Amino acid sequence: MEDRYSKNERHRTNTTNRQYYNFDIFNTVVDMFGDRFSEVSTELLKNIAALSPRDSFSQFNVSDLLKLSELYAQDFSHMERIALEKQLKMYYLIVRQDERFADLSGIAELARLLVETKKHATYPLVYRLLKLALVLLVATATVERCFSAMKIVKLDLRSKIGDEFLNVTMICTIGHNCKR
Numbered sequence: 001m002e003d004r005y006s007k008n009e010r011h012r013t014n015t016t017n018r019q020y021y022n023f024d025i026f027n028t029v030v031d032m033f034g035d036r037f038s039e040v041s042t043e044l045l046k047n048i049a050a051l052s053p054r055d056s057f058s059q060f061n062v063s064d065l066l067k068l069s070e071l072y073a074q075d076f077s078h079m080e081r082i083a084l085e086k087q088l089k090m091y092y093l094i095v096r097q098d099e100r101f102a103d104l105s106g107i108a109e110l111a112r113l114l115v116e117t118k119k120h121a122t123y124p125l126v127y128r129l130l131k132l133a134l135v136l137l138v139a140t141a142t143v144e145r146c147f148s149a150m151k152i153v154k155l156d157l158r159s160k161i162g163d164e165f166l167n168v169t170m171i172c173t174i175g176h177n178c179k180r
Helices: 017-033 039-049 062-071 078-097 107-116 124-153 163-178
Strands: 004-006 012-016
Touching: 039 062, 039 124, 062 078, 062 124, 078 124, 107 124
Parallel strands: none
Antiparallel strands: 004 012
């Protein structure tokens, strides 16, 4: 991966294979999505990324995490958001110093280790935010699959079917497709 990237042997570049695949290809694919992700979705993903333990919590950002808690207004009261800010600052200091948290690759591993070390009880609001972020990622994928199933059932040719029949058909189709 550290070799110089080339389309063929005669045209070597100053770009490594790793740079080419990590940056050039990734950006091309993201650009192909265009406006697929709304501003809200992009902001949400950015806020969730602030929980990432990668590179010694290099993405950690208290203000992004507080914005994430504001999106979950039913799960965090105003007073809990104030307490969350204090918990986040203490949590960051503690986990950065703990070697067990040094080489985690994602938020699922982080959640597991918080429970194993019982830090989830010390920082319950941080842990709640982490759980909500994990659930959101799974729920979003499930909803996307269900809408894909709905597109299969509700084709232009079938657009004349009644609501009751459509509801029954959707329940059967979504139930079958979402269990895969």
